[in-house]
Amino acid sequence: MIEITATSPLHHFPGGIHPPEQKALANQTPIQRLPLAPMLYIPLRQHSGPAGELCVQVGDHVLKGQALTQPGVDNGLPVHASTSGTIVAIQDHPLNHPSGFSGPTAYLQPDGAEQWIERQPIDDLSRLSHREILMHLQLMGIAGLGGAGFPTARKVAGAQGIDLLIINGVECEPYIVADDRLMREHAAEIVRGSQLLQTITAAKQVVIAVEDNKPEAIAAFETVLAADANVTNTMILRVVPTRYPSGGEKQLIQVLTGLQVPADQLPADIGILVQNVGTAFAVARAIDHGEPLIERVVTITGQALSKPGTAWIPLGTPIDHILSVSGFQPANKQRVIIGGPMMGYTIASLQVPVIKTTNCILAPSAKELAPPEHEMACIRCGACEQVCPASLLPQQLQWLAKAKDYDGLKQHHLADCIECGACAYVCPSEIPLVQYYRQAKAEIREQLIEQQKSEIARQRFEARQARLEREKEERLEKHRKAAEARKAAQAARADSGEEDPVKAALARVKAKKAAQQAAEPASESTDAPADDKKAQVAAAVARAKARKAEREAALAQADDQQKADDDKKAQVAAAVARAKARKAERDAAAQQEKQEDGESS
Amino acid sequence: MSWLLGILALAVLALVAGLILGFAAIRFRVESDPIVEQIDNLLPQTQCGQCGYPGCRPYAEAIANGDEINKCPPGGQATIDKLADLLGREAKPLDAAHGEEDVKKVAVIREDECIGCTKCIQACPVDAILGAARQMHTVIADECTGCDLCVEPCPVDCIDMVAVAVKPERWKWNLDQIPIQDITASSEHSNSEDKQVQTQ
Amino acid sequence: MSTEYQTLANDGLWENNPALVQLLGLCPLLAVTGTVTNALGLGIATMLVLVGSNITVSLVRNWVPNEIRIPVFVIVIATFVTLVELTMNAFTYGLFMALGIFIPLIVTNCAIIGRAEAYASKNNWYNSAFDGLMMGLGFTLVLVALGALREILGQGTLFAGAELLLGEWARDLKIQLFSFDYPLLLAILPPGAFLGMGFLIAGKNWIDGRRKAKLAKAPIEKAQRARVTTVN
Amino acid sequence: MSFFIASSPHNHQKRTTSRLMQLVLLAMVPGVLAQFYFFGWGIVWQLLIAGFTAVCAESLCLIARERSPLRGLQDYSALVTAALLAVSIPPLAPWWVIVIGTIFAIVVVKHLFGGIGHNIFNPAMAAYVLLLISFPVQMTSWLPPVTLSGESIGWWDSLRLILVQYTSAGYSVDQVRAVATGQLFDAVVMATPLDQIKTDLAQGLTLSESLSKPIFGAFAGHGWLWVNVAYLFGGLMLLQQRIIQWHIPAALLGALAVAAIIGSLAAPDALPGLNIHLFSGGTMLAAFFIATDPVSAATSNRGKLIYAALVGVLIYVIRSFGGYPDAIAFAVLLANLCVPVIDQYTRPTAYGQAGGQR
C-alpha cells in the first residue's frame, strides 16, 4: 500500500539534466484563441492504437463535436469534427509524425458557425455502470495528452482499485508551457477531472505533482484545494524539484514513491496510475459538458516567432496557419519541432495538422538551438551514463546499435530507454544517441514481427505439404480401388468359366471407367471446351506479347532519349498490340460467357 | 632392461586408457542435438527455393550436413550472422549466385488480367492465394512471404512483386529519407514536384 | 599436378595457412622466431613431424576406432617428435640447444594434431603426405618471414647463426644488412613477435582483400533455383 | 529555403570533445613550464617534434582509413597523446625516440585498434613502454635539474643534442652532463630520484643514505617536486572546469598513499615514504592527465574508483618491487587491460530491472 503525505520525503531518480528552461518565452500571456484556419485536416488516427471506422462521407455537413469515426470492430478511438463545416475530401495528407508519411485524413472546411452537435453531459456518474463511463470516455475520443496518446478509457480500465492516482503537471521539458498555462487558468477543472478519474478508478489517493519552477500553477492549485474541504482528504499537491526528465511517467513515480515500475510491467501493476493534467481537464469537459476532445492547449514558441504564446487549437489546424498568425520568420534550414527540444521531432511539411498529442510547436532560431554538428567518435567519457535516468549504459548501447547486435541491445535493456535525450544532450562528441536507439528499437520490433510472420509461414507451408500428401494418398487409394475393381471383374469373368464376350466387354468398359474416374479427381476437372481454351490462350499470349512490346518500348525510351520517333513508333506499336490483346481478351470472354450460358441452360 | 620396462609401462598405460575410453564411449553417448530445428527457426520461411532446396527446412537439413550458410537472400546478412553464431562457423557475405538481398515484397495480382488458371495457387508454398478455376485470384498480402514463385507460372504475366509499403508505426527512423517540403511552396496545398531532401 | 594437389598446396601455403589463418602453433612460432635460423630449424622440424604423422595416421586410419583416435594420434605425433628431437640432438646439436624446449613442444602444436584429425584421418596416405608437406611448408614460411622481420629490425642481420643448422660452412651466410647503435629491442623481445605476427596477418588479409576485390568483378554464375512447389 | 530534419534532442550542451581536449592541453601548461624551468629547452623541442609527428601520423592514418583528416584532427586527441608522451621522456632524448614513440602511439595503439574511442590502451603510455623496453639507455638518461647543476643548456644546443646528439661545441649528451654536473653526481646513470633510490638500494645502501644525496633536496627530489606540484595545479584546474571528475585522481592518489604509508611503516629503511611516492616521478601527471584518459579508463563512477585504485596500487608495487624505477606506464596499461572486467561488474542496474519491490 502506497501512501503519500504532504510531508513524506521525495526520492531521487538517477541521472537527469538541467537544460536551459526557456519557458518564459511563452508562459507570460494567457491562452489565446487564434482565428480559425480555412481548412482543417483531421487525421483519422491521432493516438497510439488502431484507427476508428469512418462514419461520414465526402460532402457531408458536420457539426462541431460530431464523430467522424466510430470505434468499429478494431475498437479504435474516434475523432471528431473540431468545428462545424463540410467534409470536402477524405484522402492521404501529411501526418503529424516524425516519418513525414501521409495517411488518411478528413478535410474539413469550416463554415464559421461553430454550431455544436447536441452534447450529452453526465450529471451523475453513479447512475452509469463502470463500463458505460469508459465507453463515454472512448466515444469522446479522450487520449493521454501528455505523451504517446494512449486511449484514456483503456488505460483507466486496466487500473482498477489502484492505490495512487498521480496527476502529472510536471512538464519538465524546456519551452513547453501548455500544461503550465492550463494549470494556472483552469486549476479547478483539472481538480474536478482528477476527482472524476479518482471516482472511475476507485483510487485511494490522488497526488497532483508540479515542478517547483511553476509557482503560479502551484498557487492556483493550492487555492482550489484549500477551497474544497472534501478533496483535501484524498488529494494532495506535491511540488517536485526541477530536473529533466522528472515528468516522465516512470521517473515521476520514482520521485514520488521511490518505487520503480518493473521492466515488463505497467504502473498499474504496482498500484499506480499516472494521468496528465490536460487529460484530467479533458475528462472533466467530456463528463461534465459532454464535449469530445476537439481542441487542446498548444505552446507556440521559439525565437523564429514574433508572437509566441499558448493557444486553444482545434485539432486538425495545420501548423502553417498557426505559425503564420504567430509571426513566423523562417530562416534557411529552419527547424519546426513538434514537442520540446529534448524529445520533439522535426516535421518536413507545414501542412501537418495539430493532433491530440501535439503540446508544443517550436520554431527555434539557429542561435537559440544550434543545429547539430558533425558526429565525432565516442571517447567513452561516460557523461551519458551519468545522466541516464534509467541507469542504462548509453555508450555501450551505442556501440551495440552501430554493430547491429540486437541480442546485445536486449541484454543491455534497450527496451527500458525512454528516449529522453539526456545522454545525447551531454555527449561531447554530439553523437545522436537517441536516433541510434530508435532505429535499433524499430529494427528489433521489425525482427519480432518478421519472426512471427515466418512462424505463420512455416505453419502454412507445413499444412500445405500435409494437405498435398493427403491428397496424393487419397488419389493412390482411388487407384488401388479401381485396380481392385478391375481385378474383381476379371476374377468374375474367370469364375463364370464360359467366355461371354458381351459380358466381358462390358466389364472391361466398367473397369476402365472406374479407373478413369479414380485417376481424375472429378471435382477438379472442369475442363472448358477446346475452343474456349484456345481463345483464352490466344488472348493471354497476345497480352503477354503486348506487355513485352510495351516493356521493350519503355526500355528503348529509357535507353535512348534521342530516338524520339522510334519511341513513338514503339509506343504506337505497343498501343496497337495492347488494343489487339484487349480485343482478343474480350472475344475470349464473350466466347466463354456464351459457353457458360450454354452449359447452364 | 630399462627400455623394456619403458615399453611395458607405456603399453599398460595405453591399455588402461583404451579400456576407459571404450567404456566411456558406450556409457556416455549423447543423442545428437536437434540442430536442424534450430537452423530452421532462423531461416525466414519464405519457402522461395533460391537456396537451391525445395523449402526452408530442406535447406536447414542441408546446412546441418555441412552446406554453406550464405545461400538465403531473403534472410540476408542478418540470418547468415545468426547461423554463423549458432553453428560456430565464419559468417560469409551472401552468395550472389543465389540472388541479392532485396526489400521485402508481396505479390499482387492485377485482377482484371487474371484468367483464373489456378497455376499460381498451385505454385504458392504457403497457400496465400485465393481463387478458383476461372475465377479471379487474389493474394492475401499478410500471408504472402514474397517468394515470387507464383510469378513465373502465370501464363498471362499478371502478378507483380510490389515492395511492402511502410506504415508509420513500422517506420524505422531513417530520417535521411524524408522528403522535405520546400518552405517557399508551403502555402500551396498540392505536393510540389521539386522536393528537396535535406538531411542532417 | 592435379587439382587435388593444387588445392592442398594452396590451402597449406596460403588459404588455410596454419599460422596465419588457423593461428595454430603460436607458442613455438612466437618464441623461436628471433632469427631466421631458429625459425627455419623449428619449421623444418615441425614439417618433418607433420609429414610423418600425417602418413602414419592416414595409414592406420581404418583400424583406429573413433573413440581412441585422439590418443592414437597423440602417440604417433609424440613418437615422431621424439625421433626428430633425438636426430637433431645428434646432428645439429647447436640448433638443438638454441631451440631448447621448443623441439619437444612441437608435440603440443595444434597444427599437427589438427591436420591429423581434419585431413589425414579421412584421406589416403600420399595425399596426406602432401598435405603435411604443404602445411609444414606454410608454417615454416611464416616462421621464416617472422624470423627475418625480427632479425632485421632487431639486429640488422639475416641468417646469423646459420652454422648451427647447416654446419660450419654456413657461417659465411650471415648477412649484416646494417648495424644499429641501439637495436630495436622490441623486435627481439616477445612483444615484437606478437606485433610482427599481427602485421603478417594483416598483410595477408590485405592481399586477400585486394584479390577478392578483383575477383568480384567477374560475372557471377546463377545458381539453380529449386521449385518448392510443382506446377502442373 | 528548406526545412531541416534532425533527431531529438535538438538542444545540446556545448562542450565538445575538441574543447575538452583543448582544455586538457591548456591544463598541462603549468607542468610543462616547470619542466622547462628545471630541465631546460629539451621539453619544448620534444613537444614540437611530437606534435608535428602526431599530426602527420594521424592525417596519414585517417587518409588510409578513408576518413577526412581535417575532421579527425579537430578532436585534438592526437596532440594530447603527443604531449603526454613528450613530457614523459627525457628532455634530451634523440629525436628518433619521440618520433618512433609518437608514430607507434598513433598508428599502432590508436588507429590499428579502430581510431579514437576504440583503443584499449592509453596510446601515450603504450608508446612509452615500447620506448622504454626498446631504448632503455635513451629513455633513462635524465638530466639533473638545472637548479642543481647550476648550468642550463641553451635552446640551440638543446636542439642540436636532440637532432644530432652533439652541441655546437662538439660535446655529446654524456659529456654535457658530465661537464654540467662537474662529475658531482651520477654522471652517466639515470638521474631521476626514483632511479637513484632504486640503484642505491640495489647497491646495498639504506634508504636514508640514499635520500641524503643532494638530488633529493628537502622533500621529494629537486625539481621533480615542483614539476609534480605544477601538474597537480593543472589537474585541479581540470577538476574545477569539470573536464575530469574527482574519482580517478582521488582513488589513484589515495591508493598510492595508503600503500606508501603501509610500506614505509613495514619497512622504513627499504621502502620510500608518502612524500617520495606522491611528489616524485610522474605521479601527478598520471593521476590527473594519464589515468583520466576517458577512452581507456572505466566508465561508471564506481568503475573509475576501482580502476584508479588499481593503478595506484600497481604503481606502488612496481616501483617498490619491480625492475623499473617508475611505473606509471606499466600500471596504467595493466589497469587498461582490466577495464572491460571492471565495467562488466560495475554496471548499474537498469530502471525496473531490480525486481518489483512493492
Place this chain on the structure above:
Amino acid sequence: MLKSMRKNGLILGGFAVVATALVVTTQVLTADRIAEQQRNELMRTLNELIPPALHDNDLYRDCALIQAPEALGLAEQPVYRSRLASEPNALAIRTTAPDGYSGAIHLLVAVNLQGQIKGVRVLQHRETPGLGDKIEVQRDDWILSFNGERVRTENDARWRVRRDGGMFDQFTGATITPRAVIAAVQRTAWYAQNNMDSLFAAPANCIGEPLANDPLGREEQPYEY
C-alpha cells in the same frame, strides 16, 4: 561394452608398444653421437679459455664437482682441471653471480696456477638485451678486460667498476650487471687461488657436465603462451 573396451585397449596398447619401440631404437642408434656432440660443445668453450697447447690431459674427464656456496653460488659447480705433463696448470670453474639485474648470471672463469685470470665467459644470463647483454663476448669486448688480471686481496679495491673507483668499465645505462659479474669473478678467482691444491686433488666425479643449456650464452626464455 566389454568388447569395445577390449578392442580399444588392445589397439591403443599396440600403438604404444610400437611407438615406444621405435623411440628406443632411435635412442640407441643416436646415443653415441649425442654424447660426442655434447663433448665437442663443452670442449669448444673450454678450449677458448685454456688453449689446447696448455694442457695434454682430457679436460672433458678431469672434472670435479665442488660445492663452495660463498664463492661459487649455492649449486655444485664443475671444475675442469688442465694439466700439462700431469702437472697442474690451470682451472676452469663454473660460477654464479646471483645479483644480476634480472637474476643469476652463470659464468665460466679460467684461472692459472698463479691466480691470474685466463679468461671469462658468460654461460647463461637474462640481462636486459641491449644493455646488460654486453657481457657476452659476441656483443662486446668488455668480458676480455679480465684477461691477465689478478685478485690481490680479498677486498681488492681495483675490482670495481670505474664509477666505484675500480678498474673496469661500466656500460652506459647499466651498472648493476658489470658489478655483479666483477664481484663474481673476483670471488671465484680468490677462491681458486686459495684452494688451488684441494681443487686439483679433488676426485674426478663428473664427466662432461654440460655448462649451460645454451651455448650462445643467451637463454631464450620459454615464455608460456
